[in-house]
Amino acid sequence: MTLLAPAAEPRRGARLPRAVPLAVLAALVPLAVLAALGIGAVPIAPADLLALVAARGGWGTATWADASRQDAVLFAIRLPRALFGALAGATLAGGGAAVQALFRNPLADPALIGTAAGAALGAATAVVALTPAPAWAPDWLRLAALPAAAFLGGLAATAAVYGIANRDGRTAPATLLLAGIAVNALAGAGTGLLAFAANDAQLRSLTFWTLGSLGSVTWQGLGIAAPLLVASLLGLLASARPLNLLLLGEREARHLGIDVERLQRRTVLLMALGVGAAVALSGVIAFVGLVVPHLVRLAGGPDHRVVIPGSMALGAALLVGADVAARTAVAPAELPLGVVTALVGAPFFLFLLRRARVEE
Amino acid sequence: MRPSAVILTLCAALGTGTAGAATDPPQRLVTIGGDVTEIVYALGAGDHVVGADTSSVHPPATAALPKIGYQRQLSAEGVLALRPTLILASDQAGPPAALDQLRAAGVRVDVIPTADSADGAANKIAQVAARLDRAAEGERLIAAMRGALAAAERERAVATSAPRVLFVYARAGSLAVAGRDTGPDAMIRLAGGRNAVAEIEGFKALTSEAVVAAAPDVLLMLSRGVDAAGGAAAIWTQPGLAQTPAGQARRLVVMDDLYLLGFGPRLGDAVRDLGRHLHPEVAAR
Numbered sequence: 001m002t003l004l005a006p007a008a009e010p011r012r013g014a015r016l017p018r019a020v021p022l023a024v025l026a027a028l029v030p031l032a033v034l035a036a037l038g039i040g041a042v043p044i045a046p047a048d049l050l051a052l053v054a055a056r057g058g059w060g061t062a063t064w065a066d067a068s069r070q071d072a073v074l075f076a077i078r079l080p081r082a083l084f085g086a087l088a089g090a091t092l093a094g095g096g097a098a099v100q101a102l103f104r105n106p107l108a109d110p111a112l113i114g115t116a117a118g119a120a121l122g123a124a125t126a127v128v129a130l131t132p133a134p135a136w137a138p139d140w141l142r143l144a145a146l147p148a149a150a151f152l153g154g155l156a157a158t159a160a161v162y163g164i165a166n167r168d169g170r171t172a173p174a175t176l177l178l179a180g181i182a183v184n185a186l187a188g189a190g191t192g193l194l195a196f197a198a199n200d201a202q203l204r205s206l207t208f209w210t211l212g213s214l215g216s217v218t219w220q221g222l223g224i225a226a227p228l229l230v231a232s233l234l235g236l237l238a239s240a241r242p243l244n245l246l247l248l249g250e251r252e253a254r255h256l257g258i259d260v261e262r263l264q265r266r267t268v269l270l271m272a273l274g275v276g277a278a279v280a281l282s283g284v285i286a287f288v289g290l291v292v293p294h295l296v297r298l299a300g301g302p303d304h305r306v307v308i309p310g311s312m313a314l315g316a317a318l319l320v321g322a323d324v325a326a327r328t329a330v331a332p333a334e335l336p337l338g339v340v341t342a343l344v345g346a347p348f349f350l351f352l353l354r355r356a357r358v359e360e
Numbered sequence: 361m362r363p364s365a366v367i368l369t370l371c372a373a374l375g376t377g378t379a380g381a382a383t384d385p386p387q388r389l390v391t392i393g394g395d396v397t398e399i400v401y402a403l404g405a406g407d408h409v410v411g412a413d414t415s416s417v418h419p420p421a422t423a424a425l426p427k428i429g430y431q432r433q434l435s436a437e438g439v440l441a442l443r444p445t446l447i448l449a450s451d452q453a454g455p456p457a458a459l460d461q462l463r464a465a466g467v468r469v470d471v472i473p474t475a476d477s478a479d480g481a482a483n484k485i486a487q488v489a490a491r492l493d494r495a496a497e498g499e500r501l502i503a504a505m506r507g508a509l510a511a512a513e514r515e516r517a518v519a520t521s522a523p524r525v526l527f528v529y530a531r532a533g534s535l536a537v538a539g540r541d542t543g544p545d546a547m548i549r550l551a552g553g554r555n556a557v558a559e560i561e562g563f564k565a566l567t568s569e570a571v572v573a574a575a576p577d578v579l580l581m582l583s584r585g586v587d588a589a590g591g592a593a594a595i596w597t598q599p600g601l602a603q604t605p606a607g608q609a610r611r612l613v614v615m616d617d618l619y620l621l622g623f624g625p626r627l628g629d630a631v632r633d634l635g636r637h638l639h640p641e642v643a644a645r
Contacts (some may be wrong), residue, residue: 041441067442074463077437200529200536201432201452208433215435216457241601332411332438333429 021300025310028317029086036082038318041074041331049074076219084217085323086316087229088278093315095271096289097296097308098236100266101243103173109289110275113180113268114157117187119279120210122153124194127205145174146209147221147280153275159184171264171343185221211285212338214323225277232274233312239267240304247302287345288315294352390439393450395622396472397422399488400448402625403497411442413453418618434618436461438604449556450474474623476543478509478550481623493521501625508628509550512635516552519639526576526606528595530585535598536644537566543621545579551634568600578638579606582617613637623629 010056038049046074048064052071055062096109110116127151130137137145161183165176195206242263245253250260279285296310318336322344390411391397397416406421413431415423428438431450436458438449447462447469462469472487474480482502489498527544531534538544539560546630548555556576557566566574579601589595592612596602606612615637619630636643 041435043441068466069443073437073440076441076464077461196565196637204430204432205455212434215433216455218457220459221457327435327437330429332426332435332441333414334433334435334438 018300018303018306021306021319021337022310022313025296025299025313025317029073029313029320031088032317032320032324033082034051036085036324037074037078037259040073040078041247041322042070044070044258050235061353079164079212080219080222081217081323082320083283084222086318087226087233088214088282088285089317089319090312091229091274091278091315092285092319093235093292093311094236094308095275096315097269097304097311098239098243098267099289100293101304101307103177104247105173105177106294107290110271111284111286111289112177112184113272114156114161114183114187115272115275116279116284116334117184118160118189119150119154119276120158120284121157121187121190121194122149122151123166123280124191124198124206124281125149125153127209128194128198131202131205137228138328149223150280151276153187154279155272157187158272158276159266162265166265170261208336209283210338210343211321211336212285213326213334213336214282215334217281221281225281228277229274232270232277235266235270236274236308239263239270240308243267243298243304243308247304255257283338285319287340287349288319288341292318294349298352312346388443388445390428390442390447391416391449392428392434392442392447392453393472393474394418394618395474395484395624396448396488398618398622398624398626399485399501400492402485402501403489403492403494405492405494410444411439415618418616419624434458436465440465440467442597446470446491448472448488455467476546476621476623478506478627479481481505481625483626484623485625505625505628509631510628512551512628512632515632516635516639519635519641519642521641523553523577523638524556524575525578525580525638526556526571526574526604526607527580528585528601530581530589530595535566535571536562536563537571543623546632547620547634548580548624548638550631551638553638568598571600572603574604576604576606577609578611578613579604580613580615580620580634582620584612584617586612587612600616 007288038044038046044052048062048070051060052062052067052074054060056075099108099110099113100106113339123146126146130145152347161176161179162171164179164183165171185333195203198206242253242258245256245258246260246263248256253260254282275289292315293307296307296314300306300310319341322340323337324341326337367576387408388410389400389405389408391400394412394415394417397409398418398425400406401419401421406419407423411428412422413434414427414429415431416425419614426442428442429435431453434453435457439462444452444467447467449459449469449471451471451473453459453471459469470491473486474484482505485502485505486498489495491502525548527542527548529538537557537560539555539557539562541561542563545555547560556574579595581595586592588596589598592614595612596607596610601607613634615630615634619626620634
């Protein structure tokens with residue numbers, strides 16, 4: 001059962017050097033970003049794209065009739081959106097890979113330990129309490145309230161799960177997952193209560209938020225989220241080697257000098273930080289954190305020095321690509337991004353499961 | 361003076377000249393909100409509309425427009441792809457980030473305030489007319505709307521009943537009813553009815569027992585809501601509804617969503633039609 005066995009010890013020798021799959025996956029990211037910049041409801045020819053970028057850099061000027069509109073679409077809408085999509089996809093998938101390793105459970109993903117449900121509860125609270133926003137509220141507060149509440153909700157739920165599962169500095173992965181299920185149910189009930197109390201307009205906002213979208217991403221939002229996302233990504237990358245050792249078993253990892261509790265705490269916190277920041281701006285985006293690490297393991301083996309950075313690269317490329325599809329499939333309207341990722345991700349995942357059963 | 365400077369001066373003079381005399385509405389309009397779209401068409405500017413949201417379903421000509429999605433979940437780039445020069449949006453439009461992105465792209469975005477009342481409708485028409493430089497047409501439209509409203513009131517003056525009306529908004533698996541401070545409440549009162557759930561505020565999910573306790577004489581619903589619920593016959597199979605006076609008399613009034621709740625140029629006609637439904641003794645005369 002190769003698909004569902006991240007617990008296998010990293011194999012050596014037989015595989016390609018790990019730089020090869022990583023290089024292939026990493027090459028996908030700039031390709032996806034280029035596609036995201038060039039494709040959309042407002043047509044921009046590749047040559048015009050180059051000219052617009054050059055004009056921004058001070059080389060020449062863009063003077064054709066449509067240039068100013070295309071410039072605005074490119075730099076005010078598509079670029080922050082693509083950059084955030086790449087960072088968010090990397091965080092969701094990288095976080096999923098790390099959490100799967102930590103719990104030695106291939107079904108673990110950031111949603112399972114409460115982060116997404118807590119963020120949804122935070123967002124629901126902001127939508128129901130603040131729509132319409134009080135008259136005294138300045139514009140920045142109206143814009144910041146929802147992402148801030150979602151971020152805090154995600155962190156709080158993760159902290160609650162971790163706090164419940166942690167006893168005397170030790171955390172049993174099974175308890176952590178069970179606590180995650182319970183906190184998920186509780187946060188879901190809270191969101192359900194708020195949906196019940198919501199009026200029609202609030203309910204519709206809430207529904208759209210739970211389906212995910214990158215449509216609200218601006219430079220301002222990216223500026224706030226990017227440092228959190230980058231910190232989370234770098235921290236998770238640094239966890240790759242100790243996570244490999246953890247796969248040998250907790251006791252073995254301790255013998256090899258790994259402070260297992262500290263590794264668990266750090267990984268959960270880094271994941272909650274990054275996923276919370278991503279989900280706060282984009283809403284809930286299904287399946288990336290679960291499916292992408294499995295794909296990378298299939299292509300590059302179970303070594304976390306491949307799985308974690310590889311998942312980040314593939315997650316980034318996939319989310320940016322899914323957003324291109326969401327923006328263009330029904331233009332000039334837009335599909336919810338979470339719908340696109342789940343529509344593509346879920347059947348593919350089922351196919352993988354089926355194949356794994358056959359190979360068994 | 362150099363030739364280029366002469367040309368520039370000339371252009372500036374011409375520019376101010378034409379700006380002062382401009383009466384043409386902007387050439388490419390995107391309208392967001394069924395009521396706003398309806399007003400733009402009623403003002404005779406429908407030819408300039410290049411796109412609208414999914415709630416814009418009247419007049420029939422709107423069916424041919426590219427639809428930019430639901431008014432609360434707009435896509436900035438999708439709207440920009442229609443090359444609008446002016447976006448007229450109801451105050452329901454959003455999210456705010458999308459409107460900001462549209463403004464950042466250099467498009468004028470004008471938000472039209474809405475209010476569920478006759479004055480709200482008049483104000484809405486006046487605001488849209490002002491944005492389109494059609495103030496005179498706007499005044500005519502407002503006068504016609506107020507005239508139709510006054511005619512509806514005169515017609516209803518002979519009414520002998522004041523039925524208790526329950527507005528039911530059907531959404532998947534649940535019924536919501538409209539209390540105070542809602543569009544349906546305003547329409548029920550304008551048409552001489554009493555809101556059967558006037559003690560609650562806004563839209564609320566209502567249990568079947570509370571529906572029975574509210575004892576409405578008439579049920580008021582939107583045509584799309586009735587369709588979603590499976591037709592008029594299916595309404596009475598909902599728990600509680602059949603046990604009300606309205607259920608026993610099978611009194612169900614179904615009106616088009618935008619017609620009943622648009623609070624636009626057709627307000628007077630909608631009040632007259634609702635009044636005739638609520639007061640059969642008036643319609644019979």
